[in-house]
Amino acid sequence: MxxxxxxxxxxxxxxxxxxxxxxxxxxxxxxxxxxxxxxxxxxxxxxxxxxxxxxxxxxxxxxxxxxxxxxxxxxxxxxxxxxxxxxxxxxxxxxxxxxxxxxxxQGPHCYSFFEGNTAFAARDEITAFYLTDFLVRQFDAFVTKPLGLDRHPQLRDMYFGNYTKLVYQAQTDDPELTEKAKACAAFLKLDFERRFTGYGDLETALRNL
Known part of the structure; x- marks a missing residue:
């Protein structure tokens, strides 16, 4: 049976x-x-x-x-x-x-879907460098060392000379991460802006599943 x-x-x-x-x-x-x-x-x-x-x-x-x-x-x-x-x-x-x-x-990258693809496209920010919670935590491993900025700080202008600000897209309210993001902006000699995005379209996509 x-x-x-x-x-x-x-x-x-x-x-x-x-x-x-x-x-x-x-x-x-x-x-x-x-x-x-x-x-x-x-x-x-x-x-x-x-x-x-x-x-x-x-x-x-x-x-x-x-x-x-x-x-x-x-x-x-x-x-x-x-x-x-x-x-x-x-x-x-x-x-x-x-x-x-x-x-x-959907979307071009995580910066877009965290903010919301529609909202991100409307901003059209071509001179902004973005960090998420993950990238703030891993800034040295994913930005400083791969670009050689720890060994050759003069490369900063080559890589970031056309940027005007660093936008920290915060998924969580973490004061320690915010301070670290500010330090990243200072290291790159960029203005700093923090936006609390939460999980954006990532949460929407998972909820739809």
């Missing part, structure tokens, strides 16, 4: 524990925010698999890394959702996701 679990497996192609579960394949720079949202909203049906945040320094590698992760893990889930925007891939990630039949975050 066929048991109910066997029937579920036959009907859906998934074991019972995989029914209704959604795999989030995301950038490691979003890990803390996603876990906070999962906890605050009891979104226990969402599982997070993060790829290295340092891929943002090599965006051409993101589409293949996402495809490898989707291919390796999708059989265990009812749905896969990719927590990347375009992120410098020039449309290649969108094309990869369409070919794989999975959805992804």
């Amino acid at each position: 066929t048991g109910i679990d066997d029937q579920i497996l036959t009907d859906t192609g998934l074991p019972p524990e995989g029914r209704g579960r959604i795999l989030l394949i995301g950038c490691g720079a979003l890990a803390r925010e996603v876990l906070d949202l999962k906890s605050a909203n009891s979104w226990d049906h969402l599982d997070l698999h993060c790829l290295p945040a340092i891929l943002h320094n090599h965006p051409q590698k993101i589409p293949q890394a996402v495809e490898d992760a989707v291919t390796a893990r999708r059989a265990d889930y009812a749905e896969v959702f990719v927590l990347y925007a375009d992120c410098g891939t020039g449309g290649l990630l969108q094309a990869t996701c369409e070919r794989l039949g999975v959805s992804m975050l």
Whole structure:
């Protein structure tokens, strides 16, 4: 006699524990925010698999890394959702996701979806350098050292001479992070602006799942 679990497996192609579960394949720079949202909203049906945040320094590698992760893990889930925007891939990630039949975050990058894609596009700030909570915490690892500013501070003008301000998009109200963001602006010799964005379109996308 066929048991109910066997029937579920036959009907859906998934074991019972995989029914209704959604795999989030995301950038490691979003890990803390996603876990906070999962906890605050009891979104226990969402599982997070993060790829290295340092891929943002090599965006051409993101589409293949996402495809490898989707291919390796999708059989265990009812749905896969990719927590990347375009992120410098020039449309290649969108094309990869369409070919794989999975959805992804909308927008050009995390600065846009944190503020809200519509609001960010309306600002049209071409001389602003953006930091998120993650990038404030990891400023040395993702900005100072990769650009060689710790060894060659004179490169600051080459990289940032056309910027006028540093905009800290705060996901949380953390005075310590705000002070560190101010220090980053001073180090780059830029004006400072803090905007509390919360989680923006990231939260909206996860809520819709």
